[in-house]
Amino acid sequence: MPLVEVQRRMGPVVEEWDDTLMVEGSDRWCFDTSAWANGWEVEQNLEARLVEIFVNTAKQGE
Numbered sequence: 001m002p003l004v005e006v007q008r009r010m011g012p013v014v015e016e017w018d019d020t021l022m023v024e025g026s027d028r029w030c031f032d033t034s035a036w037a038n039g040w041e042v043e044q045n046l047e048a049r050l051v052e053i054f055v056n057t058a059k060q061g062e
Contacts, residue, residue: 002035004046013042029055 003021012024021042022030024025033048 002047002049003042006031006050007046015042027056029053 004062005015006023008025009019013021014024015021017032020030021033026053031050031054032052033045036048038044
């Protein structure tokens with residue numbers, strides 16, 4: 001699924017300080033995409049496709 005579809009279905013995609021991609025406001029999972037070819041901003045690479053999803057089952061601070 002491309003980032004544009006993730007944003008359409010789930011909300012804005014943001015990049016955290018450590019290059020982690022996530023849907024804004026979701027702290028339990030993040031994802032990685034195919035290579036970005038159009039710069040360093042999410043909005044420049046909306047055609048990049050999800051390739052991995054990471055799930056954190058621990059609450060932050062635990």
